[in-house]
Amino acid sequence: MLTRADLVALAITLELAAVSTLILLLLGTPLAWWLGRSRGRFKFVLEAVVALPLVLPPTVLGFYLLIALGPRGPVGGLMQALGGRPLAFTFTGLVIGSVLYSLPFVVQPLQNAFAAVGRRPLEVAATLRASPLDRFFTVAVPLARSGFLTAAVLGFAHTIGEFGVVLMIGGNIPGETQVLSIAIYDHVESLEYARAHWLAGGLLVLSFVLLAAIYAFNRRFRWVQP
Template sequence: MLAESDIAAIAITLKLAAISTVILLLLGTPLAWWMARTRWRFKVLLEAVVALPLVLPPTVLGFYLLVALGPHGPVGGLMEWLGGQPLAFTFAGLVVGSVIYSMPFVVQPLQSAFSTIGQRPMEVAATLRASPLDRFLTVALPLARSGFLTAAVLGFAHTVGEFGVVLMIGGNIPGETQVLSIAIYDHVEALEYGHAHWLSGALLLLSFLMLVAVYTFNRRFSVVKI
């Protein structure tokens, strides 16, 4: 069965995924909206940067984040200078890492949903007296709802499943930064296969259920374009 530290790991994982998903949606929506509509010449560069975590080994990403967030890195240094703590080996650091790591999984479905809508419904709304913000809220968001569902679930699930980045920047502090995937790794290293089974099974079931939910709600839409 589950040890106390396992339950803490599950709680931390869910909390991390939930917070990261909310932040990702808040940041990803304007970014995806802009990328879907801009004709900026260097848009491809930004798209490549957003997509980097898809191809980069998580340890590489984690390494750079560790350097940046640590006391001698630019972000960590800034935090210290502001009277705070460096973010490395803290829960806040994990959130920063997760947001960057899962960004493509949120931005790409949103961008594709916004592109699919196209310019026309927005123009129609404009001729029906809707201001830019009004038409974004009342036309673009509802028409992109399946994209949002996909983005939220993928962002959440991907954060739940992350390992390398967390290990690099979060360390492995039980009750603080130890997440599910790392707890499983620890159990396996300690040859505690029973514990590893329980946690792995729970993760498998959770991931499966989330994807079933996406496909059920999104049957009319071609989902998961990654």
Template sequence: MILSENDLAALGITLRLAVVTTLILLLIGTPLAWWLARSRWRFKFMIEAIVALPLVLPPTVLGFYLLVALGPHGPVGGLMEALGGRPLAFTFTGLVIGSVFYSLPFVVQPLQSAFSAIGRRPLEVAATLRASPLDRFFTVAVPLAGPGFLTAAVLGFAHTLGEFGVVLMIGGNIPGVTQVLSIAIYDHVEALEYTQAHWLSAVLLLFSFSMLMVVYALNRRFSVVQP
């Protein structure tokens, strides 16, 4: 076996993190994207800017703030402790929270543009055919935005796979608990274990490449992210 037990654990954590993060992001990203696509609120641009922030912000900055917030002396971590829980920094849950912030624009933006592309007409048609707002959303908007959902899921997933800075800041590097692939690779390089670094990198490269191929093949009109 070329991959060590630690490497396999890192692979497992990485995949679990990406799956959980993508699911959570689809759950909260869908209503957010729907609102962004439909709302005429004049200060909408501020929310759009906040959503897009992780695109430009160095991951270490995002990670730092999250660490402060989630740590035992931060507002969230403090609250968790007061409620008898443990602070979230250096836990898998902490990683999930960090990843959700980090990958947010990669899920929200494709969904938002997919919802915008539908236009108002199909929803008005559905309204005249007795469909309530929620009914219209699930039977018209969601199916018509199908390719957008695929794009959002794959991008969110792939982006979470390659996470480094945020994870390092709030998850640390605990093998078997919070050590993800990209950090394992970094460790191998630090230790001059190039063979292992090669194998792990190849796994990530292949994974990302094949996922993007699937997206492009299924969705020709695909545009990655519009800032």
């Protein structure tokens, strides 16, 4: 069965995924909106940056984050100068790492969804007196809602599943930065296969249920267009 330490790791994992997903949706929505509609010349640069975590080994991202967030890095140094502590090996550090690492999984579905909405419904809303912000919330968001669901679930599931970045910047501190994926690794290293099975099997089922839910939802709620 799950031990207390496993349950703590599970709680940290879910909290990390929830906080990261929330931040990702808040940051990713305006970013995806801009990417989905901009015709700017340098849009491709930003698109490439957003997609980087898809191709980089997580350890590369984790390594740079470790340096940046550590006491001698720009972010960690600033935190220290302001009287805080460096962010490496903290939960906040994990959230920053997760947000960067899962960014493409949130931005890309949103960007595609906004692009699929197109300009016409927003123009129609403009002729019906809706201001730009009003149009965004009453037309673009409802029409892109399957994109929001996909983005949230992918961001959440991907954060639960990450390993490399978390290991590099989290430092595997039980009760603070030890998440499930790392706990599983620890169990396997110490040959506690039964405990590894419980956690690994649990993650497998959770991930499957989440993904099956998005696909089922998207099928049911696709707007029936003529």
